[in-house]
Amino acid sequence: MHYPEVAGNRKIGVIPMLHKDYLLGILQSQFKLDFYGIHGLPHWERVAERGEALSRLTGANPKVVEYFAYLHDSKRQNDDHDPEHGLRASRYCRSLYDDGVIDLTPTELDQLCNAVRLHNLRHVTGDITFQVCIDSDRLDIGRVGKMPSPERLFTMPGKAMAMRLQAEVALHE
Numbered sequence: 381m382h383y384p385e386v387a388g389n390r391k392i393g394v395i396p397m398l399h400k401d402y403l404l405g406i407l408q409s410q411f412k413l414d415f416y417g418i419h420g421l422p423h424w425e426r427v428a429e430r431g432e433a434l435s436r437l438t439g440a441n442p443k444v445v446e447y448f449a450y451l452h453d454s455k456r457q458n459d460d461h462d463p464e465h466g467l468r469a470s471r472y473c474r475s476l477y478d479d480g481v482i483d484l485t486p487t488e489l490d491q492l493c494n495a496v497r498l499h500n501l502r503h504v505t506g507d508i509t510f511q512v513c514i515d516s517d518r519l520d521i522g523r524v525g526k527m528p529s530p531e532r533l534f535t536m537p538g539k540a541m542a543m544r545l546q547a548e549v550a551l552h553e
């Protein structure tokens with residue numbers, strides 16, 4: 381199956397570059413899997429890119445969404461079934477915040493931790509920032525050979541992106 385790539389680009393987003401590079405250095409140093417594998421940096425960058433676009437279209441908090449992109453899979457212990465990885469990553473977000481690595485307000489930190497903790501559970505929803513976090517991640521399911529399903533996305537722009545991806549893939553088949 382041909383799947384249209386979104387180029388990873390760390391220059392996008394609202395977190396300053398230097399700050400992001402510092403954060404990514406910390407994430408890489410503790411990451412248990414291939415940093416460039418299916419749950420690593422290229423995935424995080426595509427989630428960030430889609431998250432930025434969806435935030436612009438929906439009014440979600442772009443900073444929370446961007447932190448979500450880089451942190452939600454940071455505590456995976458395998459690339460397969462790892463149901464606790466969201467919970468581990470949300471605790472990690474709090475410890476990074478306590479160390480001054482995450483630049484958010486306490487309310488934004490709660491939004492981030494909530495989205496990270498619940499992102500791998502189905503049928504859980506929340507405010508628009510939560511929904512954009514989840515949609516941005518689900519839109520990247522193509523990297524493992526599946527098509528993002530509009531029914532599994534929360535936001536209208538997310539559903540539209542999924543339909544566009546489906547149409548692009550159909551064009552190449």
Ligand SMILES: [Fe+2]
Nearest residue numbers: 423452453517
């Ligand atoms: Fe992910």
